[in-house]
Amino acid sequence: MTMIDITLTVNGxxxxxxxxxxxxxxxxxxxxxxxxxxxxxxxxxxGACTVVLNGRAVTSCIVFAAKADGGTVLTAEGLETDxxxxxxxxxxxxxxxxxxxxxxxxxxxxxxxxxxxxPDPSALEIKEALSGNxxxxxxxxKQVKAVKTAAKKIxxxxx
Amino acid sequence: MPRSQVTNYLRPSSPEEAxxxxxxxxxxxxxxxxxxxxARTLPSDVTTLIDLCAMNLSSIEERPxxxxxxxxxxxxxxxxxxxxxxxxxxxxxxxxxxxxxPLLRNIATIGxxxxxxxxxxxxxxxxxxxxxxxxxxxxxxxxxxxxxxYAAREELAxxxxxxxxxxxxxxxxxxxxxKFSRTAYDIALLNCAAYLHIDDGRCSEVRIAAGGTxxxxxxxxxxxxxxxxxxxxxxxxxxxARVARxxxxxxxxxxxxxxxxxxxxxxxxxxxxxxxxxxxxx
Numbered sequence: 001m002t003m004i005d006i007t008l009t010v011n012g013x014x015x016x017x018x019x020x021x022x023x024x025x026x027x028x029x030x031x032x033x034x035x036x037x038x039x040x041x042x043x044x045x046x047g048a049c050t051v052v053l054n055g056r057a058v059t060s061c062i063v064f065a066a067k068a069d070g071g072t073v074l075t076a077e078g079l080e081t082d083x084x085x086x087x088x089x090x091x092x093x094x095x096x097x098x099x100x101x102x103x104x105x106x107x108x109x110x111x112x113x114x115x116x117x118x119p120d121p122s123a124l125e126i127k128e129a130l131s132g133n134x135x136x137x138x139x140x141x142k143q144v145k146a147v148k149t150a151a152k153k154i155x156x157x158x159x
Numbered sequence: 160m161p162r163s164q165v166t167n168y169l170r171p172s173s174p175e176e177a178x179x180x181x182x183x184x185x186x187x188x189x190x191x192x193x194x195x196x197x198a199r200t201l202p203s204d205v206t207t208l209i210d211l212c213a214m215n216l217s218s219i220e221e222r223p224x225x226x227x228x229x230x231x232x233x234x235x236x237x238x239x240x241x242x243x244x245x246x247x248x249x250x251x252x253x254x255x256x257x258x259x260x261p262l263l264r265n266i267a268t269i270g271x272x273x274x275x276x277x278x279x280x281x282x283x284x285x286x287x288x289x290x291x292x293x294x295x296x297x298x299x300x301x302x303x304x305x306x307x308x309y310a311a312r313e314e315l316a317x318x319x320x321x322x323x324x325x326x327x328x329x330x331x332x333x334x335x336x337x338k339f340s341r342t343a344y345d346i347a348l349l350n351c352a353a354y355l356h357i358d359d360g361r362c363s364e365v366r367i368a369a370g371g372t373x374x375x376x377x378x379x380x381x382x383x384x385x386x387x388x389x390x391x392x393x394x395x396x397x398x399x400a401r402v403a404r405x406x407x408x409x410x411x412x413x414x415x416x417x418x419x420x421x422x423x424x425x426x427x428x429x430x431x432x433x434x435x436x437x438x439x440x441x
Contacts, residue, residue: 002166004168020163020165021163021165021166021167021168021208022163022165022168022198022201022208023163024198043199044195044198044199044262044263044266047260047262050262053265056233056235056265057261057262057265058262058265058266059262059263059266061198062194062195062198062199062263062266063194063195063198063266064168064191064194064197064198064208064210066168066170066208066210067168067191067194067210067212069170110261110262113261113265114261117239128256128261129261131260131261131343131344132259132260132261132262132263132344133260133262
């Protein structure tokens with residue numbers, strides 16, 4: 001099978017990957033490491049495979065890997081620094097927004113994109129931002145709370 | 160899913176280069192914009208994908224003739240743009256927030272959306288009533304209204320959309336959009352859009368469209384005729400909505416019956432026009 005080489009900066013580390021020319025879930029990164037990028041619907045509906053690509057949260061299952069060539073990817077593995085959880089991860093834990101956990105990395109990456117652009121979102125804005133991330137355990141109440149808490153933590157750190 | 164036969168993923172830097180690649184590739188080559196659609200529906204006989212997103216066509220600019228949206232601007236970039244927000248009191252923003260999820264809007268492009276021409280597209284009915292002009296390249300650069308471009312769709316099959324221009328709003332311009340779907344995230348069972356220019360209390364320009372009927376979004380000329388030259392009031396709104404219901408061609412599919420869709424056309428047109436009437440009074 002034909003393979004092509006692409007270069008991605010994943011969680012700050014520049015890496016080369018050999019991918020199929022129409023390969024997707026690019027950023028599952030080609031099956032290596034990055035276990036936070038879950039396999040879900042494979043059709044852009046569930047959000048389990050969400051990563052931040054060039055600054056924006058996307059369902060990576062419907063992004064051709066070749067399209068991302070030269071780009072920058074952040075996965076949930078890249079959120080923590082020096083073994084310390086990111087405020088978004090802390091907030092999800094503290095608010096109990098994690099049940100089975102399958103949707104959690106995707107939710108966190110959607111939250112990361114939201115809070116980058118809108119540091120103090122309303123409940124409606126949070127629900128809209130997470131509308132592409134399905135959770136089958138909860139009723140989304142705790143995720144909304146977790147995003148609010150994350151926003152406060154980040155604002156606190158910035159002071 | 161059948162195994163992909165794709166052996167080439169090309170990223171041309173200009174429309175000229177892209178068109179040459181497509182013509183060289185014949186039936187086995189296919190354009191990709193954001194790719195969200197192609198990634199899910201890639202036919203097994205395609206061997207070459209031609210990615211149009213490396214052509215530096217994603218800017219959004221306000222020019223004298225309108226807001227020029229580059230074809231590879233994502234739906235999120237359109238939604239978040241200040242100039243776009245100024246069109247008819249934010250009607251494009253209202254519509255765009257109802258298209259899929261932010262995760263999808265961060266991938267899908269405006270050019271890809273217009274080119275893939277899905278019947279349920281929320282963008283198409285609104286862009287039809289806003290009189291959007293599509294610029295494309297197929298050996299030469301041409302600009303057509305979106306409606307004319309769709310009418311000539313077969314002969315434009317290898318064209319590359321480079322931008323879409325939305326005329327700048329002026330005083331007296333009003334527009335509204337309505338979408339019906341099972342969930343906020345789902346594609347439309349039916350959608351409607353209306354644009355009115357109100358001059359001295361009367362509708363001097365009227366454009367109404369519906370999509371997901373389940374045909375490709377199209378104008379509703381009979382309903383428009385009810386309002387043209389008339390004042391917008393409870394009576395004319397009711398008559399226009401009834402004519403829209405009675406004259407729109409609808410059909411059954413797995414999402415909804417044609418009968419139900421007729422009722423949705425009535426409700427959608429009525430709500431669009433009532434929304435505009437509310438803004439005119441305010």
